[in-house]
Amino acid sequence: MAAAGSMDQFASLRRGTTAEELATVLREMIMTGALAPEEQLREEHLSERFEVSRRTVRDALGILAHERIVRHYRHRGSRVVRFTEQDIRDLYRVRRTLEGAAAREVRRASGEKLEKLERAFDELARATATGVAAEIVRCDLEFHRAVVAILGSARFDEFFTAIAVEMRYAIAMLESAYAESKLRPDEALEEHRAIYTALASRDVGLAERLVEEHARQNEELLVKALAQPDPS
Known part of the structure; x- marks a missing residue:
């Protein structure tokens, strides 16, 4: 369960809040751990907490269920998802497939695509320097x-x-379990720098190997984290 009072960091929403806006708030609470895996999401409680209608809560939970970070159980309501090992394996299999294909196509990539990648890496480097996990x-x-x-x-x-x-939820779980932003920020950033450099230089073989290694390493770390006892 989330720590007592952890919901207090999220201010009550204004009247007339839409389901999409409430979903955004609840999504951030899940990503930051304010709502923990398997935590029950009671419509009545959330309606009172955020001063919105139960219909708005129900629709917001439907959005998050569609995103697969909330699950609805018949006669038991909704809960935050706790990933299984198969969930992690499936997500990273998809990611390796997509990123591996990108590495193989990089020789034909436009300069605009590589500039976008450079900006994304620069933003990651900036974020790493702040140390703000989210x-x-x-x-x-x-x-x-x-x-x-x-x-x-x-x-x-x-x-x-x-x-x-x-994927964001999986990365957030990885950060929560291993605190890379605090324990090995430079090493984690260098892994991304190596991928960026290989892609920017259109080195297909190296890029393909690095994206595979990076995804595989994170996959195994997450599977290991799932096997650890819940500290709560």
């Missing part, structure tokens, strides 16, 4: 989105977007 997680995801964008395919971009919230 910002690092966000920029980490945007870096990998820019890698996939090298493919120059709207369909692949949309496919990445479809799993982006789950």
